[in-house]
Amino acid sequence: MTVYIVGAGPGDKELLTLKALRLIREADVILYDELIGEEIRELVKKESRALLVDVGKRAGKHKKKQEEINKLLIEYGKKYSKVVRLKGGDPFVFGRGGEEIEVLAKNGIEFEIVPGITSAIAAPAYAGIPVTHRRFDPALVFITGRQERERLNWEALAGLNATLVILMGVSNLKANAEKLMKHGKDPDTPVAIIERGTTENQRVITGKLSEISEIAEKENVRAPAVIVIGGVVEIHDTVKDYLRNLKIP
Numbered sequence: 001m002t003v004y005i006v007g008a009g010p011g012d013k014e015l016l017t018l019k020a021l022r023l024i025r026e027a028d029v030i031l032y033d034e035l036i037g038e039e040i041r042e043l044v045k046k047e048s049r050a051l052l053v054d055v056g057k058r059a060g061k062h063k064k065k066q067e068e069i070n071k072l073l074i075e076y077g078k079k080y081s082k083v084v085r086l087k088g089g090d091p092f093v094f095g096r097g098g099e100e101i102e103v104l105a106k107n108g109i110e111f112e113i114v115p116g117i118t119s120a121i122a123a124p125a126y127a128g129i130p131v132t133h134r135r136f137d138p139a140l141v142f143i144t145g146r147q148e149r150e151r152l153n154w155e156a157l158a159g160l161n162a163t164l165v166i167l168m169g170v171s172n173l174k175a176n177a178e179k180l181m182k183h184g185k186d187p188d189t190p191v192a193i194i195e196r197g198t199t200e201n202q203r204v205i206t207g208k209l210s211e212i213s214e215i216a217e218k219e220n221v222r223a224p225a226v227i228v229i230g231g232v233v234e235i236h237d238t239v240k241d242y243l244r245n246l247k248i249p
């Protein structure tokens, strides 16, 4: 009896790993998140003979809480031989995979991790933005835009000479951009927002740090979106006419 904590990648089904696909085909139960996206959901329905449990489904308005998901993992982990916990992107990048393996270990259930391609790198990549580039910042920082309490040192982030990649950052974009500028980040720093990256609905919105929240509001940007702050965003403009990652009509 094993629980597989599997990353489904950022949305494009061709970014699913061979191992993830094999496990989807072999699983007895699959618990999946809303974030895996439409394309992967369809693939799971087509390829799998498993009991499918949508733990991202909103009952009323609330998604299943993490505690309920943990309980299901324990229950199914004790009952079935192959349980797949399918998560968007990579399970360990702002994905609570860490909490889930702690729960499994505490309950004596064996597990395996199957890393996935994280949206933090793949969404910018599909937009022609390399998260590192020798001409630009020598560091890369992944940040959550939403915290239960403020634990980020924005002054340090502003002065770091690092490309900042923010996940879950749409709702707090204005406040976070202001914090960076208040601590000295250049208001002209290029920013890109990649909405629904790697899917056929991908949208790329760019602007300067000083104006990006206004642009995002005007463009009605919605989650899921990855925000990239740094010089590397310039590459998008240089390459976009030759970029063939998505079949743009």
Ligand SMILES: C[S@@+](CC[C@H](N)C(=O)[O-])C[C@H]1O[C@@H](n2cnc3c(N)ncnc32)[C@H](O)[C@@H]1O
Residues within 6 Å of the ligand: 010, 011, 035, 088, 089, 090, 091, 092, 093, 094, 095, 117, 118, 119, 120, 123, 166, 167, 168, 169, 194, 195, 196, 197, 198, 199, 223, 224, 225, 226
């Ligand atoms: C709870 S985090 C999970 C991240 C995930 N574990 C990963 O590695 O991609 C959810 C955030 O991931 C980002 N995200 C996930 N999929 C995305 C996609 N296809 N396009 C853009 N952003 C995405 C968004 O910032 C979203 O708010």
